Amino acid sequence: MKTRHTTSERLPTPPSYRLAIKTERMIENLVKNLSGENEELQMHCASAIFKCAEDEETRDLVRHHGGLQPLATLLSNSENKELLAAVTGAIWKCAISRENVTKFREYKAIETLVVLLTDQPEEVLVNVVGALGECCQEPANRAIIRKCGGIPPLVNLLTGTNKALLVNVTKAVGACATEPENMMIIDRLDGVRLLWSLLKNPHPDVQASAAWAICPCIENAKDAGEMVRSFVGGLELIVNLLKSENKEVLASVCAAITNIAKDEENLAVITDHGVVPLLSKLANTNNDKLRRHLAEAISRCCMWGSNRIAFGETKAVAPLVRYLKSNDTSVHRATAQALYQLSEDPNNCITMHENGVVKLLLGMVGSTDETLQEAAAGCIANIRRLALATEKAKYG
The missing domain is CATH 1.10.220 (Annexin V; domain 1)
Known part of the structure; x- marks a missing residue:
């Protein structure tokens, strides 16, 4: 048979x-x-x-x-x-193409897909949620899903065990969370806690997808700092994921840490859990996606205590300078911001200078990207200030 x-x-x-x-x-x-x-x-x-x-x-x-x-x-x-x-x-x-999503909206397919979120075999659910995740990339559709009552059944599916379904549903919930009104419903239904618990899932694809989904949840929550603190052991869990071997998990966790670290109290907690040496350990990477999110996380973590100095001591500075040779402009922006933060410490300035940072940054001072321009100029200014102070001390 x-x-x-x-x-x-x-x-x-x-x-x-x-x-x-x-x-x-x-x-x-x-x-x-x-x-x-x-x-x-x-x-x-x-x-x-x-x-x-x-x-x-x-x-x-x-x-x-x-x-x-x-x-x-x-x-x-x-x-x-x-x-x-x-x-x-x-x-x-078909919904991977935005033009097709527009057509599906015209044909009222999104409303029908929401109806199919309950009482269906897993094979159908994986596809329905996958389709909604793609449609959610458009803001108008995120509102349609909410108005059709689609958020509760989506959040409900976060408790499942099917790997393909979990990857798709985390993506859909994360996309919905970019709208503050949706985020209120997700939070009320304990959706963020469910996403956080998926970080313990054995499949790296699910871990990464959950971590990416957590980012918009933190960005759009009413009191994100308090919400994150309410998850017992949650901060330690996310810091420990920096020991993963999977590049996508690492990039997504760095992105989540960047969002978590916006709250000073949580930044202090993740610092106590050893976030600085773990981030520094990842610095020698050629993966541009990881480089960008790692540089953003380092930049944000510099805002607490002596973390700037600690990044220098754990050898994160020299590898970061090399990121400026990447072909990806988003890597340049994130790296320049991290170097600017790190350059507030004199020892880091010396390391940067020895690794040829000034020449690399000079080319970026003329960038059309204002954030990159300001960070590059700020970093050069800090290095220059240190050089002048050193000369003055030497020659009086």
Whole structure:
């Protein structure tokens, strides 16, 4: 007997297969068959779109051939679960393109997706939440989800165990939390505590996704400092995740620490938990995403006690200077701000100077990015002030 694979268990689709489907002008035919009467054929066509719509060109072709409306219409057929899984999967992947999300909003697909957040098999839920997570990237849709009562069932799904579902639901809840009105509901439902507890999940993908979701929650909470302190052991837990081997976990945790450290009391607590040496240990990295968020975390953590001096003693300064050679301008901005904070300590100025920071920063003083410009100029000014003071002490 042949075993049936669920959609989530299917193997990744090789690029050659996706290419074959496109070159044979099959997207057009797949779309045509979505509007037919044969449910099995509709399911196979939606499933093929689900597999191929990871590819941007395919997503555009589906829209171009008018495939988004029939997909939205098929959402109302919630009895046939196999068809529903394929259709929701196709909508999820098509929604990666913003133009498609606009169309789905026109076709009222978001409201129907919210209805499907309860009493569905996991395979369908993974896709529904994935689709809502993509749609949530647009502010108007975050309000639609709230008005349709979608936030409570989303928060409810944070208690699940399915890895794929948890990755998708954390992304959706995090996107919803960027709206203060949504954040009030998430907080009231204890959603932030649930996100925080997912940091203990054994899967790095879930840990990272939860940490990214925690960032907008802290940014948009009424009293974020107090909220974070209310999680017993929460700050120690997040600091310990800096020992992870996974780059995405590290970048997301650095981003969360940047937000946590805006509150002075919490910054003092994470300092006691050893955040400075752990951040310094990560400094020798070539990963630009991690570099950016690490530099932001270092910059923010400099605001407490003798942390500036401690970063110098734990050898974070010289590797940071090298970040200025990155090709990523967001890395330059974050690094210049961190170096500016660190340059308030004379020993750090010496280390920076020895590592050729002035030449690198001089080029950035003329940047069109004002934040970068000011941080670069401020750092050079601090180094210059120290050099003048040293000369004066030497020669009187």
